[in-house]
Amino acid sequence: MQGTVEDYKSKYEDEINRRTAAENEFVTLKKDVDAAYMNKVELQAKADSLTDEINFLRALYEAELSQMQTHISDTSVVLSMDNNxxxxxxxxxxxxxxQYEEIAKRSRAEAESWYQTKYEELQITAGRHGDDLRNTKQEISEINRMIQRLRSEIDHVKKQIANLQAAIAEAEQRGEMALKDARGK
Structure with a gap:
């Protein structure tokens, strides 16, 4: 009978150890989920900031291009004299x-070249920001998948904890019954 009590006591201690391990794993998983959520929030804020910056750069480019086109169209040389x-x-x-027409032509060409260069730089910058935005959205998607996986694991661990608690309660009940039987004999 003492052997049976020792056996139940050993099983009970094993169940307690498993429950403690499961609770520790649950706490660790919760920390990971919280960290992933904070990372998601930071990445979303970064994506919004990049979108705002792209929109600002586009508006700036349009304004500069319009101003330069107005400036270029106003540049013309008309020279005429009435001399007897x-x-x-x-x-x-x-x-x-x-000479003046050559100077105006050169100035126009330089201005167009400068604005073409600026336009290409802005396109490259906008493309890079677009790539950053795509990468950020992809990271957010991956984090969402990881959060779903972690939630599934947490649910699984909760079920394991419930099963372990039920097994512990059952083991305690059997142990008490065995102890009562042993005392009764």
Whole structure:
């Protein structure tokens, strides 16, 4: 009879140890889920910030492009003179006009080149931010999957804990009954 009591006592201690281990694992899993949720919140805030920055850069680019196009269209050289002297002013005027037109053409080309470069830089930046946004959304999706998996594991651990508690209660009851039987004999 003493052997049976010792056996039940050993089983009871094993069940207590398993329950403690399951509770510790549950606490660890809860910490992991909390950390994953905080990470998700941070990533979402980062994605929103990047979206706002992309929208701001697009608006800035549109404003600068519009301003530069207005500036370029206002640049033109018109030179005409009404002079009755019979100097060779026509060739001088033609030469000066050609020089000014060349300067205006060069300025226009430089401005267009500069804005083309700026446009390409903004496109690259917008593309990079788009990639960052896609990567962030993918990370959020992965974190959501991990949260679902952890919730499933937590539910499983809760069921194990409930089963262990039921087994412990049953073992305690059997132990008490065995103890009563042993005392009765």
């Amino acid at each position: 002297r019979s100097l060779d002013l026509d060739s001088i005027i033609a030469e000066v006009k050609a």
